[in-house]
Amino acid sequence: MADILDTGTQAQEALERATEALGRGVPVAIPTETVYGLAADATNPQAITRIYEMKGRPRFNPLISHMADLAMAETHAVFDPLSRKLAEAFWPGPLTLVVPVRPESTIHPLTRAGLDTVAIRVPTGIANRLIAVFGRPLAAPSANTSGRISPTTAQHVAADFGERLELVLDAGPARVGLESTILKVENGMVRLLRPGGLDAAEIERLTGMPLARPEKTGTAIEAPGMLASHYAPAAPVRLGATGVRPGEALIRFGGQPLPGEERAALVLDLSPAGDLAEAAANLFGYMKRADAAGTSSIAFSPVPETGLGEAINDRLRRAAAPRG
CATH class of the missing domain: 3.40.50.11030 (Threonylcarbamoyl-AMP synthase, C-terminal domain)
Incomplete structure:
Protein backbone atom coordinates (compact mmCIF):
# COMPACT_ATOMS: atom_id res chain seq x y z
CA MET A 1 0.00 0.00 0.00
CA ALA A 2 1.17 3.51 -0.78
CA ASP A 3 2.59 5.74 1.94
CA ILE A 4 0.12 8.53 2.76
CA LEU A 5 1.62 11.79 4.03
CA ASP A 6 -0.52 14.52 5.59
CA THR A 7 0.35 17.79 3.87
CA GLY A 8 -0.69 19.75 6.96
CA THR A 9 1.49 18.11 9.59
CA GLN A 10 4.11 16.62 7.23
CA ALA A 11 4.29 19.29 4.55
CA GLN A 12 8.08 19.50 4.24
CA GLU A 13 8.54 15.73 4.19
CA ALA A 14 5.73 15.44 1.66
CA LEU A 15 7.37 17.97 -0.66
CA GLU A 16 10.82 16.38 -0.34
CA ARG A 17 9.64 12.82 -0.90
CA ALA A 18 7.36 13.79 -3.77
CA THR A 19 10.11 15.77 -5.49
CA GLU A 20 12.54 12.86 -5.12
CA ALA A 21 10.04 10.34 -6.54
CA LEU A 22 9.10 12.62 -9.45
CA GLY A 23 12.79 13.04 -10.22
CA ARG A 24 13.05 9.25 -10.58
CA GLY A 25 10.14 9.24 -13.03
CA VAL A 26 7.76 7.72 -10.48
CA PRO A 27 4.14 8.99 -10.42
CA VAL A 28 2.88 10.48 -7.15
CA ALA A 29 -0.74 11.11 -6.17
CA ILE A 30 -1.28 14.75 -5.24
CA PRO A 31 -4.27 16.72 -3.96
CA THR A 32 -5.68 19.61 -5.93
CA GLU A 33 -8.75 21.72 -5.34
CA THR A 34 -10.60 19.77 -8.09
CA VAL A 35 -9.77 16.07 -7.57
CA TYR A 36 -6.65 14.08 -6.65
CA GLY A 37 -4.20 13.74 -9.53
CA LEU A 38 -1.67 11.10 -10.57
CA ALA A 39 1.30 13.39 -11.16
CA ALA A 40 4.48 12.78 -13.12
CA ASP A 41 7.12 14.85 -14.90
CA ALA A 42 5.42 16.11 -18.08
CA THR A 43 8.81 16.28 -19.83
CA ASN A 44 9.80 12.65 -19.13
CA PRO A 45 8.40 10.08 -21.60
CA GLN A 46 9.06 7.14 -19.25
CA ALA A 47 7.17 8.88 -16.44
CA ILE A 48 4.24 9.69 -18.75
CA THR A 49 4.18 6.10 -19.99
CA ARG A 50 3.84 4.97 -16.37
CA ILE A 51 0.77 7.21 -15.95
CA TYR A 52 -0.92 5.71 -19.00
CA GLU A 53 -0.06 2.18 -17.88
CA MET A 54 -1.17 2.64 -14.27
CA LYS A 55 -4.48 4.18 -15.29
CA GLY A 56 -5.08 1.95 -18.29
CA ARG A 57 -5.70 5.19 -20.17
CA PRO A 58 -5.78 5.30 -23.99
CA ARG A 59 -2.81 7.24 -25.30
CA PHE A 60 -4.91 9.31 -27.68
CA ASN A 61 -6.41 10.99 -24.59
CA PRO A 62 -4.12 13.95 -23.74
CA LEU A 63 -3.04 14.92 -20.22
CA ILE A 64 -3.22 18.30 -18.53
CA SER A 65 0.16 19.88 -17.78
CA HIS A 66 0.06 21.63 -14.41
CA MET A 67 2.18 24.76 -13.94
CA ALA A 68 3.24 26.83 -10.95
CA ASP A 69 2.09 30.10 -12.55
CA LEU A 70 1.37 31.88 -15.81
CA ALA A 71 5.05 32.71 -16.28
CA MET A 72 5.95 29.01 -16.31
CA ALA A 73 3.04 28.30 -18.64
CA GLU A 74 4.21 30.92 -21.13
CA THR A 75 7.57 29.19 -21.51
CA HIS A 76 5.68 26.18 -22.94
CA ALA A 77 2.70 27.67 -24.77
CA VAL A 78 1.53 30.67 -26.79
CA PHE A 79 -1.24 32.71 -25.16
CA ASP A 80 -3.45 34.93 -27.29
CA PRO A 81 -4.85 38.01 -25.48
CA LEU A 82 -8.17 36.35 -24.60
CA SER A 83 -6.51 33.19 -23.23
CA ARG A 84 -4.16 35.37 -21.17
CA LYS A 85 -7.12 37.35 -19.82
CA LEU A 86 -8.78 34.09 -18.72
CA ALA A 87 -5.56 32.84 -17.12
CA GLU A 88 -4.99 36.08 -15.23
CA ALA A 89 -8.56 36.06 -13.93
CA PHE A 90 -8.93 32.42 -12.90
CA TRP A 91 -5.45 31.02 -12.15
CA PRO A 92 -4.67 29.47 -9.82
CA GLY A 93 -7.98 27.61 -9.90
CA PRO A 94 -10.17 25.03 -11.64
CA LEU A 95 -9.61 26.25 -15.20
CA THR A 96 -7.67 24.47 -17.96
CA LEU A 97 -6.76 26.29 -21.18
CA VAL A 98 -5.92 24.49 -24.43
CA VAL A 99 -3.35 26.64 -26.22
CA PRO A 100 -0.73 26.15 -28.96
CA VAL A 101 2.46 24.52 -27.72
CA ARG A 102 5.74 26.33 -28.32
CA PRO A 103 8.15 24.44 -30.60
CA GLU A 104 10.85 24.74 -27.93
CA SER A 105 8.64 23.37 -25.12
CA THR A 106 10.09 20.41 -23.24
CA ILE A 107 6.64 18.92 -22.57
CA HIS A 108 6.83 15.50 -24.20
CA PRO A 109 4.48 14.72 -27.13
CA LEU A 110 3.15 11.72 -25.16
CA THR A 111 1.71 14.18 -22.65
CA ARG A 112 -0.05 16.03 -25.45
CA ALA A 113 -1.14 12.83 -27.26
CA GLY A 114 0.79 14.16 -30.26
CA LEU A 115 -1.38 17.27 -30.62
CA ASP A 116 0.08 20.69 -31.49
CA THR A 117 -1.76 22.13 -28.50
CA VAL A 118 -1.23 21.64 -24.79
CA ALA A 119 -3.79 21.67 -21.98
CA ILE A 120 -2.50 23.80 -19.07
CA ARG A 121 -3.76 24.48 -15.56
CA VAL A 122 -2.34 26.24 -12.48
CA PRO A 123 -3.60 24.52 -9.30
CA THR A 124 -3.77 25.90 -5.78
CA GLY A 125 -2.30 24.62 -2.50
CA ILE A 126 0.35 21.97 -2.01
CA ALA A 127 0.21 20.97 -5.70
CA ASN A 128 1.27 24.47 -6.67
CA ARG A 129 4.10 24.45 -4.14
CA LEU A 130 5.29 21.07 -5.39
CA ILE A 131 5.44 22.22 -9.02
CA ALA A 132 7.40 25.31 -8.00
CA VAL A 133 9.91 23.21 -6.04
CA PHE A 134 10.18 20.57 -8.76
CA GLY A 135 10.69 23.25 -11.40
CA ARG A 136 8.98 21.41 -14.26
CA PRO A 137 5.35 20.98 -15.28
CA LEU A 138 3.49 17.97 -13.93
CA ALA A 139 1.07 15.93 -15.98
CA ALA A 140 -1.66 14.96 -13.52
CA PRO A 141 -4.82 13.23 -14.69
CA SER A 142 -7.23 12.06 -12.02
CA ALA A 143 -5.65 9.42 -9.77
CA ASN A 144 -7.95 6.53 -10.62
CA THR A 145 -8.29 3.68 -13.09
CA SER A 146 -9.28 5.18 -16.42
CA GLY A 147 -13.00 5.65 -16.95
CA ARG A 148 -13.91 5.11 -13.30
CA ILE A 149 -15.05 7.54 -10.63
CA SER A 150 -12.57 10.33 -9.94
CA PRO A 151 -11.01 10.41 -6.45
CA THR A 152 -11.69 13.25 -4.03
CA THR A 153 -9.75 11.86 -1.04
CA ALA A 154 -6.37 10.22 -0.49
CA GLN A 155 -8.18 7.08 0.66
CA HIS A 156 -10.00 6.81 -2.68
CA VAL A 157 -6.62 6.88 -4.43
CA ALA A 158 -4.99 4.28 -2.18
CA ALA A 159 -7.96 1.94 -2.48
CA ASP A 160 -7.81 2.07 -6.29
CA PHE A 161 -4.06 1.75 -6.88
CA GLY A 162 -2.92 -0.16 -3.78
CA GLU A 163 0.70 -1.30 -3.99
CA ARG A 164 1.12 0.04 -7.53
CA LEU A 165 1.52 3.53 -6.07
CA GLU A 166 4.47 4.64 -3.94
CA LEU A 167 3.25 7.88 -2.39
CA VAL A 168 0.01 9.82 -1.81
CA LEU A 169 -0.06 13.37 -0.47
CA ASP A 170 -3.16 13.88 1.67
CA ALA A 171 -4.74 17.33 2.02
CA GLY A 172 -8.19 16.08 2.98
CA PRO A 173 -11.30 16.10 0.75
CA ALA A 174 -11.01 18.07 -2.48
CA ARG A 175 -12.72 21.44 -2.07
CA VAL A 176 -14.31 21.65 -5.55
CA GLY A 177 -14.84 17.94 -6.20
CA LEU A 178 -15.17 18.19 -9.99
CA GLU A 179 -12.41 18.31 -12.57
CA SER A 180 -11.46 21.64 -14.10
CA THR A 181 -13.42 23.48 -16.74
CA ILE A 182 -11.58 23.21 -20.08
CA LEU A 183 -11.64 26.07 -22.60
CA LYS A 184 -10.09 26.72 -25.99
CA VAL A 185 -10.01 30.11 -27.73
CA GLU A 186 -10.55 29.91 -31.48
CA ASN A 187 -11.34 32.71 -33.95
CA GLY A 188 -12.05 35.12 -31.11
CA MET A 189 -14.59 32.78 -29.51
CA VAL A 190 -14.24 30.73 -26.32
CA ARG A 191 -15.15 27.07 -26.76
CA LEU A 192 -16.19 24.96 -23.78
CA LEU A 193 -14.51 21.58 -24.23
CA ARG A 194 -15.49 20.28 -20.79
CA PRO A 195 -17.69 21.87 -18.13
CA GLY A 196 -16.15 21.68 -14.68
CA GLY A 197 -15.46 23.35 -11.38
CA LEU A 198 -15.43 26.89 -12.78
CA ASP A 199 -18.99 28.05 -13.48
CA ALA A 200 -19.52 28.93 -17.15
CA ALA A 201 -21.42 32.05 -16.07
CA GLU A 202 -18.29 33.47 -14.45
CA ILE A 203 -16.38 33.00 -17.70
CA GLU A 204 -19.11 34.66 -19.72
CA ARG A 205 -19.20 37.63 -17.33
CA LEU A 206 -15.46 38.13 -17.79
CA THR A 207 -15.41 37.82 -21.59
CA GLY A 208 -18.78 39.44 -22.28
CA MET A 209 -19.65 36.70 -24.78
CA PRO A 210 -21.46 33.35 -24.61
CA LEU A 211 -19.42 30.18 -24.50
CA ALA A 212 -19.53 28.03 -27.62
CA ARG A 213 -20.58 24.57 -26.49
CA PRO A 214 -19.94 21.27 -28.31
CA GLU A 215 -22.98 19.95 -30.15
CA LYS A 216 -22.40 16.38 -28.97
CA THR A 217 -19.99 14.11 -27.17
CA GLY A 218 -17.83 11.65 -29.07
CA THR A 219 -16.24 14.28 -31.32
CA ALA A 220 -12.47 14.52 -31.86
CA ILE A 221 -10.52 14.35 -28.62
CA GLU A 222 -8.93 17.76 -28.06
CA ALA A 223 -8.66 17.63 -24.26
CA PRO A 224 -9.12 15.27 -21.32
CA GLY A 225 -12.61 14.27 -20.21
CA MET A 226 -14.15 14.20 -23.70
CA LEU A 227 -14.69 10.43 -23.93
CA ALA A 228 -18.39 9.56 -24.15
CA SER A 229 -18.14 6.99 -21.34
CA HIS A 230 -16.22 8.24 -18.34
CA TYR A 231 -16.43 8.77 -14.55
CA ALA A 232 -18.34 5.48 -14.30
CA PRO A 233 -19.04 3.27 -11.27
CA ALA A 234 -19.19 -0.51 -11.70
CA ALA A 235 -22.97 -0.49 -11.17
CA PRO A 236 -25.25 0.76 -13.98
Missing part, protein backbone atom coordinates in the same frame (compact mmCIF):
# COMPACT_ATOMS: atom_id res chain seq x y z
CA VAL A 237 -26.38 4.37 -13.64
CA ARG A 238 -29.99 5.50 -14.14
CA LEU A 239 -30.62 9.22 -14.60
CA GLY A 240 -33.71 11.37 -14.16
CA ALA A 241 -35.21 9.00 -11.61
CA THR A 242 -38.68 9.92 -10.36
CA GLY A 243 -38.98 6.78 -8.26
CA VAL A 244 -36.73 4.10 -6.75
CA ARG A 245 -36.61 0.43 -7.65
CA PRO A 246 -36.13 -2.16 -4.88
CA GLY A 247 -32.44 -2.68 -4.06
CA GLU A 248 -31.21 0.39 -5.91
CA ALA A 249 -28.99 3.06 -4.42
CA LEU A 250 -30.55 6.50 -4.70
CA ILE A 251 -28.53 9.70 -4.98
CA ARG A 252 -30.97 12.59 -4.89
CA PHE A 253 -30.72 16.38 -4.81
CA GLY A 254 -32.42 19.17 -2.92
CA GLY A 255 -33.88 17.20 -0.01
CA GLN A 256 -36.76 15.87 -2.11
CA PRO A 257 -37.81 12.29 -1.25
CA LEU A 258 -38.70 9.98 -4.12
CA PRO A 259 -41.46 7.38 -4.15
CA GLY A 260 -40.13 3.96 -3.21
CA GLU A 261 -36.96 5.17 -1.51
CA GLU A 262 -37.88 3.17 1.61
CA ARG A 263 -36.98 0.10 -0.50
CA ALA A 264 -33.62 1.54 -1.58
CA ALA A 265 -30.41 -0.12 -0.44
CA LEU A 266 -28.90 3.32 0.23
CA VAL A 267 -30.14 6.91 0.07
CA LEU A 268 -27.76 9.87 -0.22
CA ASP A 269 -28.51 13.52 -0.93
CA LEU A 270 -25.93 15.58 -2.85
CA SER A 271 -27.20 18.72 -1.14
CA PRO A 272 -30.36 18.75 0.97
CA ALA A 273 -30.32 22.56 0.71
CA GLY A 274 -30.09 22.50 -3.10
CA ASP A 275 -26.59 24.03 -3.15
CA LEU A 276 -24.89 23.08 -6.43
CA ALA A 277 -21.38 23.77 -5.09
CA GLU A 278 -22.06 21.35 -2.21
CA ALA A 279 -23.49 18.85 -4.70
CA ALA A 280 -20.39 19.09 -6.89
CA ALA A 281 -18.08 18.53 -3.92
CA ASN A 282 -20.07 15.43 -2.87
CA LEU A 283 -20.70 13.89 -6.29
CA PHE A 284 -17.78 11.51 -6.77
CA GLY A 285 -17.55 10.53 -3.11
CA TYR A 286 -21.25 9.62 -3.03
CA MET A 287 -20.92 7.68 -6.27
CA LYS A 288 -18.12 5.67 -4.70
CA ARG A 289 -20.20 5.01 -1.55
CA ALA A 290 -23.15 3.84 -3.62
CA ASP A 291 -20.95 1.64 -5.78
CA ALA A 292 -19.29 0.08 -2.72
CA ALA A 293 -22.74 -0.90 -1.40
CA GLY A 294 -22.96 -3.50 -4.17
CA THR A 295 -26.37 -2.36 -5.40
CA SER A 296 -28.00 -3.48 -8.65
CA SER A 297 -27.95 0.07 -10.00
CA ILE A 298 -27.53 3.69 -8.93
CA ALA A 299 -30.45 6.04 -9.53
CA PHE A 300 -30.01 9.83 -9.67
CA SER A 301 -32.85 12.26 -9.28
CA PRO A 302 -32.70 15.31 -11.60
CA VAL A 303 -30.13 18.02 -10.92
CA PRO A 304 -30.68 21.51 -12.39
CA GLU A 305 -28.58 22.31 -15.48
CA THR A 306 -27.81 25.83 -14.23
CA GLY A 307 -24.41 26.94 -12.88
CA LEU A 308 -22.29 24.04 -11.68
CA GLY A 309 -25.23 21.77 -12.50
CA GLU A 310 -24.00 21.81 -16.11
CA ALA A 311 -20.75 20.10 -15.05
CA ILE A 312 -22.52 17.72 -12.65
CA ASN A 313 -24.91 16.59 -15.39
CA ASP A 314 -22.04 16.22 -17.85
CA ARG A 315 -20.35 13.77 -15.46
CA LEU A 316 -23.62 11.91 -14.85
CA ARG A 317 -24.35 11.50 -18.56
CA ARG A 318 -20.87 10.12 -19.16
CA ALA A 319 -21.22 7.80 -16.15
CA ALA A 320 -24.48 6.49 -17.59
CA ALA A 321 -23.22 6.14 -21.18
CA PRO A 322 -22.80 2.69 -22.79
CA ARG A 323 -19.41 1.25 -21.92
CA GLY A 324 -16.95 -0.04 -24.44
Whole structure:
Protein backbone atom coordinates (compact mmCIF):
# COMPACT_ATOMS: atom_id res chain seq x y z
CA MET A 1 0.00 0.00 0.00
CA ALA A 2 1.17 3.51 -0.78
CA ASP A 3 2.59 5.74 1.94
CA ILE A 4 0.12 8.53 2.76
CA LEU A 5 1.62 11.79 4.03
CA ASP A 6 -0.52 14.52 5.59
CA THR A 7 0.35 17.79 3.87
CA GLY A 8 -0.69 19.75 6.96
CA THR A 9 1.49 18.11 9.59
CA GLN A 10 4.11 16.62 7.23
CA ALA A 11 4.29 19.29 4.55
CA GLN A 12 8.08 19.50 4.24
CA GLU A 13 8.54 15.73 4.19
CA ALA A 14 5.73 15.44 1.66
CA LEU A 15 7.37 17.97 -0.66
CA GLU A 16 10.82 16.38 -0.34
CA ARG A 17 9.64 12.82 -0.90
CA ALA A 18 7.36 13.79 -3.77
CA THR A 19 10.11 15.77 -5.49
CA GLU A 20 12.54 12.86 -5.12
CA ALA A 21 10.04 10.34 -6.54
CA LEU A 22 9.10 12.62 -9.45
CA GLY A 23 12.79 13.04 -10.22
CA ARG A 24 13.05 9.25 -10.58
CA GLY A 25 10.14 9.24 -13.03
CA VAL A 26 7.76 7.72 -10.48
CA PRO A 27 4.14 8.99 -10.42
CA VAL A 28 2.88 10.48 -7.15
CA ALA A 29 -0.74 11.11 -6.17
CA ILE A 30 -1.28 14.75 -5.24
CA PRO A 31 -4.27 16.72 -3.96
CA THR A 32 -5.68 19.61 -5.93
CA GLU A 33 -8.75 21.72 -5.34
CA THR A 34 -10.60 19.77 -8.09
CA VAL A 35 -9.77 16.07 -7.57
CA TYR A 36 -6.65 14.08 -6.65
CA GLY A 37 -4.20 13.74 -9.53
CA LEU A 38 -1.67 11.10 -10.57
CA ALA A 39 1.30 13.39 -11.16
CA ALA A 40 4.48 12.78 -13.12
CA ASP A 41 7.12 14.85 -14.90
CA ALA A 42 5.42 16.11 -18.08
CA THR A 43 8.81 16.28 -19.83
CA ASN A 44 9.80 12.65 -19.13
CA PRO A 45 8.40 10.08 -21.60
CA GLN A 46 9.06 7.14 -19.25
CA ALA A 47 7.17 8.88 -16.44
CA ILE A 48 4.24 9.69 -18.75
CA THR A 49 4.18 6.10 -19.99
CA ARG A 50 3.84 4.97 -16.37
CA ILE A 51 0.77 7.21 -15.95
CA TYR A 52 -0.92 5.71 -19.00
CA GLU A 53 -0.06 2.18 -17.88
CA MET A 54 -1.17 2.64 -14.27
CA LYS A 55 -4.48 4.18 -15.29
CA GLY A 56 -5.08 1.95 -18.29
CA ARG A 57 -5.70 5.19 -20.17
CA PRO A 58 -5.78 5.30 -23.99
CA ARG A 59 -2.81 7.24 -25.30
CA PHE A 60 -4.91 9.31 -27.68
CA ASN A 61 -6.41 10.99 -24.59
CA PRO A 62 -4.12 13.95 -23.74
CA LEU A 63 -3.04 14.92 -20.22
CA ILE A 64 -3.22 18.30 -18.53
CA SER A 65 0.16 19.88 -17.78
CA HIS A 66 0.06 21.63 -14.41
CA MET A 67 2.18 24.76 -13.94
CA ALA A 68 3.24 26.83 -10.95
CA ASP A 69 2.09 30.10 -12.55
CA LEU A 70 1.37 31.88 -15.81
CA ALA A 71 5.05 32.71 -16.28
CA MET A 72 5.95 29.01 -16.31
CA ALA A 73 3.04 28.30 -18.64
CA GLU A 74 4.21 30.92 -21.13
CA THR A 75 7.57 29.19 -21.51
CA HIS A 76 5.68 26.18 -22.94
CA ALA A 77 2.70 27.67 -24.77
CA VAL A 78 1.53 30.67 -26.79
CA PHE A 79 -1.24 32.71 -25.16
CA ASP A 80 -3.45 34.93 -27.29
CA PRO A 81 -4.85 38.01 -25.48
CA LEU A 82 -8.17 36.35 -24.60
CA SER A 83 -6.51 33.19 -23.23
CA ARG A 84 -4.16 35.37 -21.17
CA LYS A 85 -7.12 37.35 -19.82
CA LEU A 86 -8.78 34.09 -18.72
CA ALA A 87 -5.56 32.84 -17.12
CA GLU A 88 -4.99 36.08 -15.23
CA ALA A 89 -8.56 36.06 -13.93
CA PHE A 90 -8.93 32.42 -12.90
CA TRP A 91 -5.45 31.02 -12.15
CA PRO A 92 -4.67 29.47 -9.82
CA GLY A 93 -7.98 27.61 -9.90
CA PRO A 94 -10.17 25.03 -11.64
CA LEU A 95 -9.61 26.25 -15.20
CA THR A 96 -7.67 24.47 -17.96
CA LEU A 97 -6.76 26.29 -21.18
CA VAL A 98 -5.92 24.49 -24.43
CA VAL A 99 -3.35 26.64 -26.22
CA PRO A 100 -0.73 26.15 -28.96
CA VAL A 101 2.46 24.52 -27.72
CA ARG A 102 5.74 26.33 -28.32
CA PRO A 103 8.15 24.44 -30.60
CA GLU A 104 10.85 24.74 -27.93
CA SER A 105 8.64 23.37 -25.12
CA THR A 106 10.09 20.41 -23.24
CA ILE A 107 6.64 18.92 -22.57
CA HIS A 108 6.83 15.50 -24.20
CA PRO A 109 4.48 14.72 -27.13
CA LEU A 110 3.15 11.72 -25.16
CA THR A 111 1.71 14.18 -22.65
CA ARG A 112 -0.05 16.03 -25.45
CA ALA A 113 -1.14 12.83 -27.26
CA GLY A 114 0.79 14.16 -30.26
CA LEU A 115 -1.38 17.27 -30.62
CA ASP A 116 0.08 20.69 -31.49
CA THR A 117 -1.76 22.13 -28.50
CA VAL A 118 -1.23 21.64 -24.79
CA ALA A 119 -3.79 21.67 -21.98
CA ILE A 120 -2.50 23.80 -19.07
CA ARG A 121 -3.76 24.48 -15.56
CA VAL A 122 -2.34 26.24 -12.48
CA PRO A 123 -3.60 24.52 -9.30
CA THR A 124 -3.77 25.90 -5.78
CA GLY A 125 -2.30 24.62 -2.50
CA ILE A 126 0.35 21.97 -2.01
CA ALA A 127 0.21 20.97 -5.70
CA ASN A 128 1.27 24.47 -6.67
CA ARG A 129 4.10 24.45 -4.14
CA LEU A 130 5.29 21.07 -5.39
CA ILE A 131 5.44 22.22 -9.02
CA ALA A 132 7.40 25.31 -8.00
CA VAL A 133 9.91 23.21 -6.04
CA PHE A 134 10.18 20.57 -8.76
CA GLY A 135 10.69 23.25 -11.40
CA ARG A 136 8.98 21.41 -14.26
CA PRO A 137 5.35 20.98 -15.28
CA LEU A 138 3.49 17.97 -13.93
CA ALA A 139 1.07 15.93 -15.98
CA ALA A 140 -1.66 14.96 -13.52
CA PRO A 141 -4.82 13.23 -14.69
CA SER A 142 -7.23 12.06 -12.02
CA ALA A 143 -5.65 9.42 -9.77
CA ASN A 144 -7.95 6.53 -10.62
CA THR A 145 -8.29 3.68 -13.09
CA SER A 146 -9.28 5.18 -16.42
CA GLY A 147 -13.00 5.65 -16.95
CA ARG A 148 -13.91 5.11 -13.30
CA ILE A 149 -15.05 7.54 -10.63
CA SER A 150 -12.57 10.33 -9.94
CA PRO A 151 -11.01 10.41 -6.45
CA THR A 152 -11.69 13.25 -4.03
CA THR A 153 -9.75 11.86 -1.04
CA ALA A 154 -6.37 10.22 -0.49
CA GLN A 155 -8.18 7.08 0.66
CA HIS A 156 -10.00 6.81 -2.68
CA VAL A 157 -6.62 6.88 -4.43
CA ALA A 158 -4.99 4.28 -2.18
CA ALA A 159 -7.96 1.94 -2.48
CA ASP A 160 -7.81 2.07 -6.29
CA PHE A 161 -4.06 1.75 -6.88
CA GLY A 162 -2.92 -0.16 -3.78
CA GLU A 163 0.70 -1.30 -3.99
CA ARG A 164 1.12 0.04 -7.53
CA LEU A 165 1.52 3.53 -6.07
CA GLU A 166 4.47 4.64 -3.94
CA LEU A 167 3.25 7.88 -2.39
CA VAL A 168 0.01 9.82 -1.81
CA LEU A 169 -0.06 13.37 -0.47
CA ASP A 170 -3.16 13.88 1.67
CA ALA A 171 -4.74 17.33 2.02
CA GLY A 172 -8.19 16.08 2.98
CA PRO A 173 -11.30 16.10 0.75
CA ALA A 174 -11.01 18.07 -2.48
CA ARG A 175 -12.72 21.44 -2.07
CA VAL A 176 -14.31 21.65 -5.55
CA GLY A 177 -14.84 17.94 -6.20
CA LEU A 178 -15.17 18.19 -9.99
CA GLU A 179 -12.41 18.31 -12.57
CA SER A 180 -11.46 21.64 -14.10
CA THR A 181 -13.42 23.48 -16.74
CA ILE A 182 -11.58 23.21 -20.08
CA LEU A 183 -11.64 26.07 -22.60
CA LYS A 184 -10.09 26.72 -25.99
CA VAL A 185 -10.01 30.11 -27.73
CA GLU A 186 -10.55 29.91 -31.48
CA ASN A 187 -11.34 32.71 -33.95
CA GLY A 188 -12.05 35.12 -31.11
CA MET A 189 -14.59 32.78 -29.51
CA VAL A 190 -14.24 30.73 -26.32
CA ARG A 191 -15.15 27.07 -26.76
CA LEU A 192 -16.19 24.96 -23.78
CA LEU A 193 -14.51 21.58 -24.23
CA ARG A 194 -15.49 20.28 -20.79
CA PRO A 195 -17.69 21.87 -18.13
CA GLY A 196 -16.15 21.68 -14.68
CA GLY A 197 -15.46 23.35 -11.38
CA LEU A 198 -15.43 26.89 -12.78
CA ASP A 199 -18.99 28.05 -13.48
CA ALA A 200 -19.52 28.93 -17.15
CA ALA A 201 -21.42 32.05 -16.07
CA GLU A 202 -18.29 33.47 -14.45
CA ILE A 203 -16.38 33.00 -17.70
CA GLU A 204 -19.11 34.66 -19.72
CA ARG A 205 -19.20 37.63 -17.33
CA LEU A 206 -15.46 38.13 -17.79
CA THR A 207 -15.41 37.82 -21.59
CA GLY A 208 -18.78 39.44 -22.28
CA MET A 209 -19.65 36.70 -24.78
CA PRO A 210 -21.46 33.35 -24.61
CA LEU A 211 -19.42 30.18 -24.50
CA ALA A 212 -19.53 28.03 -27.62
CA ARG A 213 -20.58 24.57 -26.49
CA PRO A 214 -19.94 21.27 -28.31
CA GLU A 215 -22.98 19.95 -30.15
CA LYS A 216 -22.40 16.38 -28.97
CA THR A 217 -19.99 14.11 -27.17
CA GLY A 218 -17.83 11.65 -29.07
CA THR A 219 -16.24 14.28 -31.32
CA ALA A 220 -12.47 14.52 -31.86
CA ILE A 221 -10.52 14.35 -28.62
CA GLU A 222 -8.93 17.76 -28.06
CA ALA A 223 -8.66 17.63 -24.26
CA PRO A 224 -9.12 15.27 -21.32
CA GLY A 225 -12.61 14.27 -20.21
CA MET A 226 -14.15 14.20 -23.70
CA LEU A 227 -14.69 10.43 -23.93
CA ALA A 228 -18.39 9.56 -24.15
CA SER A 229 -18.14 6.99 -21.34
CA HIS A 230 -16.22 8.24 -18.34
CA TYR A 231 -16.43 8.77 -14.55
CA ALA A 232 -18.34 5.48 -14.30
CA PRO A 233 -19.04 3.27 -11.27
CA ALA A 234 -19.19 -0.51 -11.70
CA ALA A 235 -22.97 -0.49 -11.17
CA PRO A 236 -25.25 0.76 -13.98
CA VAL A 237 -26.38 4.37 -13.64
CA ARG A 238 -29.99 5.50 -14.14
CA LEU A 239 -30.62 9.22 -14.60
CA GLY A 240 -33.71 11.37 -14.16
CA ALA A 241 -35.21 9.00 -11.61
CA THR A 242 -38.68 9.92 -10.36
CA GLY A 243 -38.98 6.78 -8.26
CA VAL A 244 -36.73 4.10 -6.75
CA ARG A 245 -36.61 0.43 -7.65
CA PRO A 246 -36.13 -2.16 -4.88
CA GLY A 247 -32.44 -2.68 -4.06
CA GLU A 248 -31.21 0.39 -5.91
CA ALA A 249 -28.99 3.06 -4.42
CA LEU A 250 -30.55 6.50 -4.70
CA ILE A 251 -28.53 9.70 -4.98
CA ARG A 252 -30.97 12.59 -4.89
CA PHE A 253 -30.72 16.38 -4.81
CA GLY A 254 -32.42 19.17 -2.92
CA GLY A 255 -33.88 17.20 -0.01
CA GLN A 256 -36.76 15.87 -2.11
CA PRO A 257 -37.81 12.29 -1.25
CA LEU A 258 -38.70 9.98 -4.12
CA PRO A 259 -41.46 7.38 -4.15
CA GLY A 260 -40.13 3.96 -3.21
CA GLU A 261 -36.96 5.17 -1.51
CA GLU A 262 -37.88 3.17 1.61
CA ARG A 263 -36.98 0.10 -0.50
CA ALA A 264 -33.62 1.54 -1.58
CA ALA A 265 -30.41 -0.12 -0.44
CA LEU A 266 -28.90 3.32 0.23
CA VAL A 267 -30.14 6.91 0.07
CA LEU A 268 -27.76 9.87 -0.22
CA ASP A 269 -28.51 13.52 -0.93
CA LEU A 270 -25.93 15.58 -2.85
CA SER A 271 -27.20 18.72 -1.14
CA PRO A 272 -30.36 18.75 0.97
CA ALA A 273 -30.32 22.56 0.71
CA GLY A 274 -30.09 22.50 -3.10
CA ASP A 275 -26.59 24.03 -3.15
CA LEU A 276 -24.89 23.08 -6.43
CA ALA A 277 -21.38 23.77 -5.09
CA GLU A 278 -22.06 21.35 -2.21
CA ALA A 279 -23.49 18.85 -4.70
CA ALA A 280 -20.39 19.09 -6.89
CA ALA A 281 -18.08 18.53 -3.92
CA ASN A 282 -20.07 15.43 -2.87
CA LEU A 283 -20.70 13.89 -6.29
CA PHE A 284 -17.78 11.51 -6.77
CA GLY A 285 -17.55 10.53 -3.11
CA TYR A 286 -21.25 9.62 -3.03
CA MET A 287 -20.92 7.68 -6.27
CA LYS A 288 -18.12 5.67 -4.70
CA ARG A 289 -20.20 5.01 -1.55
CA ALA A 290 -23.15 3.84 -3.62
CA ASP A 291 -20.95 1.64 -5.78
CA ALA A 292 -19.29 0.08 -2.72
CA ALA A 293 -22.74 -0.90 -1.40
CA GLY A 294 -22.96 -3.50 -4.17
CA THR A 295 -26.37 -2.36 -5.40
CA SER A 296 -28.00 -3.48 -8.65
CA SER A 297 -27.95 0.07 -10.00
CA ILE A 298 -27.53 3.69 -8.93
CA ALA A 299 -30.45 6.04 -9.53
CA PHE A 300 -30.01 9.83 -9.67
CA SER A 301 -32.85 12.26 -9.28
CA PRO A 302 -32.70 15.31 -11.60
CA VAL A 303 -30.13 18.02 -10.92
CA PRO A 304 -30.68 21.51 -12.39
CA GLU A 305 -28.58 22.31 -15.48
CA THR A 306 -27.81 25.83 -14.23
CA GLY A 307 -24.41 26.94 -12.88
CA LEU A 308 -22.29 24.04 -11.68
CA GLY A 309 -25.23 21.77 -12.50
CA GLU A 310 -24.00 21.81 -16.11
CA ALA A 311 -20.75 20.10 -15.05
CA ILE A 312 -22.52 17.72 -12.65
CA ASN A 313 -24.91 16.59 -15.39
CA ASP A 314 -22.04 16.22 -17.85
CA ARG A 315 -20.35 13.77 -15.46
CA LEU A 316 -23.62 11.91 -14.85
CA ARG A 317 -24.35 11.50 -18.56
CA ARG A 318 -20.87 10.12 -19.16
CA ALA A 319 -21.22 7.80 -16.15
CA ALA A 320 -24.48 6.49 -17.59
CA ALA A 321 -23.22 6.14 -21.18
CA PRO A 322 -22.80 2.69 -22.79
CA ARG A 323 -19.41 1.25 -21.92
CA GLY A 324 -16.95 -0.04 -24.44
